Amino acid sequence: MTPRMSPPLGRRELLRMGMTIAAAGFLASCTKSPAGTGAPQRITADSPRVSAVEAARRGASAGVRQVTLTPAPTQIDLAGTPASTWAYGGRVPGQEIRVRQGEILRVQTVNNLPAPTTVHWHGLALRNDMDGVPGLTQPEIPPTGVFDYEFAVPHAGTYWFHPHVGTQIDRGLYAPLIIEDPDEGANYDHELVVILDDWIDGTGTDPDQVLEGLRAKGMPPMDHSMGGMGADPTAPLGMDSGDVTYPYYLINGRVTADPQATTYRAGQRVRLRIINAGGDTAFRISIPGVPMTVTHTDGFPVQAYKADTILLTMGERVDAVVTIPGSSVPLVAVPEGKNGFAQLILRSGDTPVRGRAEDAAMLMKSQMPLDTATLTAAPEVQLQRREPDVTHDVRLAGPTGKYTWTINGKTYDPRDGLPVREGQRVRLRFVNDSMMFHPMHLHGHTFAVRDSNGGFRARKDTVLVAPMKTVQVDFDADNPGQWLTHCHNIYHGESGMMAVVSYVQD
Ligand SMILES: [Cu+2]
Numbered sequence: 213m214t215p216r217m218s219p220p221l222g223r224r225e226l227l228r229m230g231m232t233i234a235a236a237g238f239l240a241s242c243t244k245s246p247a248g249t250g251a252p253q254r255i256t257a258d259s260p261r262v263s264a265v266e267a268a269r270r271g272a273s274a275g276v277r278q279v280t281l282t283p284a285p286t287q288i289d290l291a292g293t294p295a296s297t298w299a300y301g302g303r304v305p306g307q308e309i310r311v312r313q314g315e316i317l318r319v320q321t322v323n324n325l326p327a328p329t330t331v332h333w334h335g336l337a338l339r340n341d342m343d344g345v346p347g348l349t350q351p352e353i354p355p356t357g358v359f360d361y362e363f364a365v366p367h368a369g370t371y372w373f374h375p376h377v378g379t380q381i382d383r384g385l386y387a388p389l390i391i392e393d394p395d396e397g398a399n400y401d402h403e404l405v406v407i408l409d410d411w412i413d414g415t416g417t418d419p420d421q422v423l424e425g426l427r428a429k430g431m432p433p434m435d436h437s438m439g440g441m442g443a444d445p446t447a448p449l450g451m452d453s454g455d456v457t458y459p460y461y462l463i464n465g466r467v468t469a470d471p472q473a474t475t476y477r478a479g480q481r482v483r484l485r486i487i488n489a490g491g492d493t494a495f496r497i498s499i500p501g502v503p504m505t506v507t508h509t510d511g512f513p514v515q516a517y518k519a520d521t522i523l524l525t526m527g528e529r530v531d532a533v534v535t536i537p538g539s540s541v542p543l544v545a546v547p548e549g550k551n552g553f554a555q556l557i558l559r560s561g562d563t564p565v566r567g568r569a570e571d572a573a574m575l576m577k578s579q580m581p582l583d584t585a586t587l588t589a590a591p592e593v594q595l596q597r598r599e600p601d602v603t604h605d606v607r608l609a610g611p612t613g614k615y616t617w618t619i620n621g622k623t624y625d626p627r628d629g630l631p632v633r634e635g636q637r638v639r640l641r642f643v644n645d646s647m648m649f650h651p652m653h654l655h656g657h658t659f660a661v662r663d664s665n666g667g668f669r670a671r672k673d674t675v676l677v678a679p680m681k682t683v684q685v686d687f688d689a690d691n692p693g694q695w696l697t698h699c700h701n702i703y704h705g706e707s708g709m710m711a712v713v714s715y716v717q718d
Contacts, residue, residue, distance in 0.1 A: 252631065252716035255692045257341035257349040261634070261717075262693050266339040269364045276316045279309055281331065283375070283385055284324035287414075290460060291470035295414030298325055299384035304465040305407045305489070306387030313368040313393050319361040321353060325380075328352035331361060332376040333389060334527060335511055335658070335673040338363040340693025343655055344376045348626045348694050348712065352377060367658070368393030369511020370485040370529045372407075379419035381702050382412070382491030384465075390485065391511070400481040400533050404474060406556060408486065408524065408545050410493035411460040411467075419491065422456055423703055426615045446580050448523065449494060449649040450679040453549030455703055456492040461547055461554035468569075473557035476536040482558070483507075484543075486522075487529045491702040494525040494548040494649070494676075496581045499541050499558065500572040504532035506587060512658055512671035513590035523548070523581035525651035527674035527700035530584050534558075539566040546573045585661045585683070587670045595660035595668050600639035600686060604630040606652070606697060608677065608709065609645045617646075617699065617709035624705075629694070629714025636689045638713075640697065642677045650677045651700040654713065656693065659685035674700055689715065 255261050286302040287294050300306030311317050323329050330353060332344035342363040346352040353359045371389040374381045388405045413419060447453075466472045476482060484504070488495055497504075498521040506517045508531035522530055540563050545554040553573040557565060589595070610617035622628065632638045640659070642652045653674040660668040661675055662684040677683045698710035 252718055254629070254694065255715040255717055257343075257693055259692065262340045265692055266364060269366060270316065271314055274314055274316050274364065275312070276318060277311045278318045279320070281306070281319050281321045282324055283321070283329055285326070286384070288384060288465065290411070291467045297384040297413045298380065300387055304384035306385070308388040308390060308405060309373070310390045310392065311365050313365060313391050315365055317361070317363060317365050321359045321361060323353045323355055323357050326355055327377070328354050329375045329377050329380060331373055332655075333363070333371065333373050334653070335369070335371045335529070337366045337656055337658065337691050340656065340691070340695065343693070343695070345655070345696055346377055348696065365391050367391065367511060368396065369508060370487065370531055371511055372487050372489065372529070374489065379423055379491070379702050379706055381489070382419035382422070384413065386489040388485070388487060398483070400483040402476060402480060403483045403485065405464070406484050406486040406543065407464055408488045408490060408495045408554060409462045410456070410458040410490040410547065411462050412456065412458050415459050419702070423706060426455060426703055427707075430614050446578055447549075448581065448583065448678055449548050450647060452648050452679070453494060454492050454547070457550065458493065458547070461493070461545065461552055463543070463545060463554045463556040466556070468552065468554055471542070471555045471557050473559050475559040475561070478536055478538045478560045480536045482534055482536060484532050484534060485529065486524060486532070488524040488526050490526045492526070493550060494523060494651075495545040495554075496548060496576050497522045497524060497543065497545050498572060498576045498579070499534060499543045500567050500575070502534050502537055502541055504534050506530060506532045506582070506584065509584035509587060509670050510658065510672045510674060512593050514584070514587040514670050515590055517582070517587050519582040521576050521579045521581040523583055523676070525649065525674070525676045525700070527651050527653050528584065528676075536560050539563040541566055542569040542572065544569050544572045544576065546576050583676055585670050585672055585675050589660065589668060589671045593671050595671070595686060595688070597668070598637045601636040602632055603639040603641060605641045605643055606630070606711065607643045607645055608650050608652075608699070610704070610709065611707070615707050617704040617707045619709055619711040623708025624710035626712060629712040631714050631716045632689045633717065634689055634692050634715060637686060638689050639684060639686050642675070642683045642685070644677045644679055644681050647679045649679055650704060650709065651675070652677050652683070652697060653700045654685070654687070654697045655695040656691045657687045657695065659687040661685050
């Protein structure tokens with residue numbers, strides 16, 4: 213068997229992208245320790261280890277899926293109100309990419325934006341040089357530039373993709389990436405992807421201006437003695453659940469006044485694949501009178517659990533199966549700590565909609581929502597118990613001064629890193645020293661969330677770390693490279709709350 217390998221980012225691709233060799237050299241050289249010092253060397257994105265691990269991941273006869281992705285300025289329609297934005301292929305959300313586990317995905321990305329961009333494949337344990345982090349795993353794709361992403365898709369599940377440059381994710385640049393498992397044995401009749409978003413772009417401002425405004429205003433740290441936690445069990449994010457006020461909340465690109473409606477028959481089972489693509493908003497999700505049987509979170513299966521209301525922070529995904537009732541019902545998404553709601557209509561034949569979404573939204577605020585991290589991983593994806601070889605604290609703090617958010621007292625610097633070695637069991641302790649929640653995302657791995665007894669709960673790649681709380685996660689260091697861990701609030705991440713989990717070797 214001779215697996216066909218894709219070359220690491222080479223001179224040819226770099227030249228094609230208009231990169232100078234000097235700029236390209238930045239990636240490889242400045243992130244390594246000087247030769248001869250005896251210090252461990254970083255395993256960078258262009259390392260032969262990265263190619264070798266990818267080769268081992270590829271089956272001899274893996275099928276190839278070829279897709280073209282075109283990020284470009286466009287105009288969308290918010291129920292009669294036009295909004296200028298940036299999107300993939302002129303639509304929000306972008307066209308879903310659907311592949312099978314084990315296939316090779318090739319995405320030729322043609323940057324028609326007036327700014328540099330990249331694409332990050334959120335949640336995938338893919339090869340490091342395809343992870344889409346500029347200055348760490350690849351150079352930015354300049355305007356008019358082209359970059360060919362190509363990687364094996366390792367795990368089935370509900371994923372998504374978005375840029376990893378500036379505040380671009382809070383424009384319309386996002387789309388679902390669904391990876392099917394041919395052996396899964398579907399126990400449902402239909403699938404419905406449900407993408408939640410908070411929307412401000414093209415409504416008289418844009419996300420760059422929003423960030424400028426936050427910095428201009430500055431943010432005094434909140435008074436810790438106020439003790440916002442624990443006061444209200446139905447407000448798990450505390451009192452401060454967002455920095456940005458959005459005029460619209462969308463489901464699948466549709467505003468509340470003009471929701472998507474999908475028609476089924478009573479008794480049919482629908483697998484919902486719900487993705488929170490928001491920039492600064494967690495959502496509670498409920499279908500009044502219809503329990504949701506949660507089957508997966510962040511792509512990985514959990515022991516089935518029935519929930520009435522689910523909490524989903526930015527970057528998280530949840531799959532749930534519902535049975536269509538005898539009358540049409542809304543799926544309602546309430547932005548945590550903010551006004552308004554988003555909706556989508558599940559039609560049951562031609563019956564009228566039962567109940568008002570406004571009333572459901574009110575009721576949902578008094579219910580304790582499910583945090584999917586508290587679920588138990590399905591047996592086939594449970595991490596074996598093992599003492600960690602290395603433990604790193606990831607201390608989350610802010611905001612200070614002109615809206616600065618830090619990890620371990622520092623803002624993001626790609627030359628810094630939390631060192632890990634291939635083969636290690638790694639523990640990250642996300643310690644939230646701030647009064648705001650942070651959805652902490654780790655690239656390239658799916659960790660196991662620890663419970664208070666030292667056991668494991670769900671497998672996740674994005675986990676809610678509530679104000680003043682600590683969440684510990686374990687993972688096996690089996691995907692060499694340089695991987696970000698960061699807050700998935702885009703305004704926190706862009707203001708410093710990102711760090712590198714850095715594979716090193718002697
Ligand atoms: Cu944050």
